[in-house]
Amino acid sequence: MTQTLAPQSLEETLRSARDRGKKLLVPYVTGGFGDDWPHLVAAVAHAGADAVEVGIPFSDPVMDGPVIQETSRLALQAGATPSSVLADAAREQPGVPLVAMTYYNLAFRAGLERFAAQSHDSGFSGAILADLPLDEAGPWLAAAQAQSLATILLVAPTTPPERMERICKASSGFVYGVGVMGVTGERDALSRSAVEVAKRLKAVTDLPVLIGVGVTDADQARSLCEIADGVIVGSALMRRRLANQSAEEVAEVVAGIRRGLDRG
Amino acid sequence: MAHHAPEEGRFGRFGGRFVPESLVPACQELEEAFANAWADPEFLSTYRRILADYGGRPTPLTECRRLSEQLGIRLLLKREDLAHTGSHKLNNVIGQALLTKRMGKTRLVAETGAGQHGVATATAAALFGLQCTVYMGETDVRRQELNVFRMRLLGAEVRPVNSGSATLKDAINEAMRDWVGSVEDSHYCLGSVMGPHPYPWMVRELQRVVGDEAAGQCRSATGEDPDFVVACVGGGSNAAGTFAGFVDTKAALVGVEAAGGAAVTNGVLGVVHGMASLFIQDDAGQILEAHSISAGLDYPGVGPEHSFLAESGRAKYVSASDAEVLDAFVALGRTEGIVPALESAHALAWVMKEAGREIPSGSTVVLTLSGRGDKDVAQVMEMGII
Numbered sequence: 001m002t003q004t005l006a007p008q009s010l011e012e013t014l015r016s017a018r019d020r021g022k023k024l025l026v027p028y029v030t031g032g033f034g035d036d037w038p039h040l041v042a043a044v045a046h047a048g049a050d051a052v053e054v055g056i057p058f059s060d061p062v063m064d065g066p067v068i069q070e071t072s073r074l075a076l077q078a079g080a081t082p083s084s085v086l087a088d089a090a091r092e093q094p095g096v097p098l099v100a101m102t103y104y105n106l107a108f109r110a111g112l113e114r115f116a117a118q119s120h121d122s123g124f125s126g127a128i129l130a131d132l133p134l135d136e137a138g139p140w141l142a143a144a145q146a147q148s149l150a151t152i153l154l155v156a157p158t159t160p161p162e163r164m165e166r167i168c169k170a171s172s173g174f175v176y177g178v179g180v181m182g183v184t185g186e187r188d189a190l191s192r193s194a195v196e197v198a199k200r201l202k203a204v205t206d207l208p209v210l211i212g213v214g215v216t217d218a219d220q221a222r223s224l225c226e227i228a229d230g231v232i233v234g235s236a237l238m239r240r241r242l243a244n245q246s247a248e249e250v251a252e253v254v255a256g257i258r259r260g261l262d263r264g
Numbered sequence: 265m266a267h268h269a270p271e272e273g274r275f276g277r278f279g280g281r282f283v284p285e286s287l288v289p290a291c292q293e294l295e296e297a298f299a300n301a302w303a304d305p306e307f308l309s310t311y312r313r314i315l316a317d318y319g320g321r322p323t324p325l326t327e328c329r330r331l332s333e334q335l336g337i338r339l340l341l342k343r344e345d346l347a348h349t350g351s352h353k354l355n356n357v358i359g360q361a362l363l364t365k366r367m368g369k370t371r372l373v374a375e376t377g378a379g380q381h382g383v384a385t386a387t388a389a390a391l392f393g394l395q396c397t398v399y400m401g402e403t404d405v406r407r408q409e410l411n412v413f414r415m416r417l418l419g420a421e422v423r424p425v426n427s428g429s430a431t432l433k434d435a436i437n438e439a440m441r442d443w444v445g446s447v448e449d450s451h452y453c454l455g456s457v458m459g460p461h462p463y464p465w466m467v468r469e470l471q472r473v474v475g476d477e478a479a480g481q482c483r484s485a486t487g488e489d490p491d492f493v494v495a496c497v498g499g500g501s502n503a504a505g506t507f508a509g510f511v512d513t514k515a516a517l518v519g520v521e522a523a524g525g526a527a528v529t530n531g532v533l534g535v536v537h538g539m540a541s542l543f544i545q546d547d548a549g550q551i552l553e554a555h556s557i558s559a560g561l562d563y564p565g566v567g568p569e570h571s572f573l574a575e576s577g578r579a580k581y582v583s584a585s586d587a588e589v590l591d592a593f594v595a596l597g598r599t600e601g602i603v604p605a606l607e608s609a610h611a612l613a614w615v616m617k618e619a620g621r622e623i624p625s626g627s628t629v630v631l632t633l634s635g636r637g638d639k640d641v642a643q644v645m646e647m648g649i650i
Binding site: 130131153154 | 281286288433536538545549
């Protein structure tokens with residue numbers, strides 16, 4: 001095990017960047033999609049990411065729109081497994097915290113303790129399980145905590161206030177505000193619900209508040225970050241990968257969003 | 265199988281509510297709405313009146329004289345094929361459409377495999393003046409052309425689904441994705457005893473009319489409870505409704521799965537489509553494609569209560585092969601003049617195979633004929649077996 005694989009604390013990293021006045025950017029990459037995907041993880045990291053979300057492809061991704069459904073399908077077809085994605089994600093030394101993004105069945109089938117340990121040992125700092133809501137999260141939270149793995153919980157536009165507070169208390173690393181009522185994918189305009197969720201979250205938690213789902217470009221990212229601490233961008237990058245753009249071209253999109261956020 | 269909601273939506277270690285956060289409030293709202301409605305005499309009387317006046321309930325329990333004689337048992341069919349729209353599915357959608365109105369929503373979203381649930385949902389949408397979108401796997405759209413047209417004829421929009429195996433599992437994924445984006449004005453009218461709490465409980469309650477009627481009819485006809493109660497199982501709604509009427513009797517409960525989609529027989533505990541249950545999956549937890557001659561049973565999972573009934577030993581689950589099913593499909597037509605749905609023919613296939621073996625000669629068997637086979641005639645005709 002090399003030094004580069006020691007996971008950085010996600011929350012400390014994000015908090016300290018935020019507290020320096022930096023807006024946070026977390027790009028998403030589907031693990032196992034394209035031969036050079038670990039290179040893409042490193043490329044987007046070096047283009048100005050504060051952390052990278054690595055998708056572990058699942059056969060039935062109900063929270064994902066057409067783009068990530070397709071990258072997931074192709075990754076599975078190419079033989080990607082949870083173990084291979086976890087093992088390879090940090091191969092090209094991204095140098096920022098990695099967050100696994102997947103669906104609960106993959107962790108459940110592996111065994112929660114085993115999956116958490118494997119994530120930690122592969123250099124991951126946190127995990128997002130898209131279909132594991134607070135009420136069902138107890139066993140996973142215990143397993144993740146034992147490995148110092150952050151669990152990022154989601155808050156939706158429909159989440160009532162009291163529940164939102166409970167989710168923020170149980171979440172670690174950051175809290176993921178779902179920007180729109182819908183599945184992952186690009187949207188032409190910034191949704192009012194994204195701004196609303198960001199506002200509501202900022203009012204109840206000191207955790208870094210990142211907004212994802214529907215965040216498409218630098219303009220949207222910048223205007224969301226007038227309120228939120230940061231954004232997650234996925235489908236906009238993966239769509240370009242599906243169109244055979246190189247890792248460098250996709251990284252340039254990330255760099256563009258970074259410049260937009262830094263301009264403030 | 266008490267009427268009230270199971271604690272936290274659990275049936276033993278199965279069930280639960282594993283959905284993206286966006287859907288949690290809608291599931292909670294639905295749970296509360298159904299619990300209130302199901303305890304509201306006015307709701308119950310409206311539901312029952314519609315099932316009677318519009319749906320044709322009660323459906324008869326038919327004694328199969330010729331086939332019984334051949335098999336050496338006493339076989340009684342619960343005739344859900346005679347309910348309006350041709351299957352038991354109407355019981356569920358009438359209840360859910362009433363709830364949709366009660367919650368102030370205006371649109372139904374549904375998945376369908378064989379098309380029977382889609383047709384029933386389209387029917388209820390027309391009856392209650394609701395919009396309706398039905399997701400159906402491309403493979404099923406092809407093999408159930410007639411039902412696709414019926415849905416469109418009833419004013420529903422049918423959206424073919426190309427992802428994955430392009431069958432029921434993928435139609436459910438797509439319906440859930442739709443619901444994530446439309447939850448404020450749409451109700452997901454799930455067709456089986458599966459998905460997140462409260463669906464497995466709610467759909468079983470809405471289908472228990474099948475078992476409650478059959479239990480009374482069997483006692484009237486034979487003076488006692490049956491020895492065996494048999495139903496086919498995909499997600500498991502007709503079986504859950506049937507078993508609910510017999511769970512407190514001595515009857516052996518038998519669910520018959522499709523050999524190529526036998527989640528209870530071959531599945532492993534997993535968490536998919538909102539529920540912890542048994543799923544056919546690989547070592548990594550990727551869900552595998554089911555394969556069955558009947559689109560309605562082409563699902564790699566099963567409702568959580570069935571997983572529980574199997575584990576507790578109260579019900580037994582077996583499977584029937586496509587070939588056995590085709591034999592049963594033809595046999596029922598030729599001995600009784602009833603063409604069953606291919607799904608229902610699974611239940612019959614097991615009874616025909618086991619009569620005089622696991623089912624001792626002279627036993628009384630109640631079998632739920634969940635639907636009629638008109639929708640399958642073209643598919644069977646193409647096979648050229650007759």
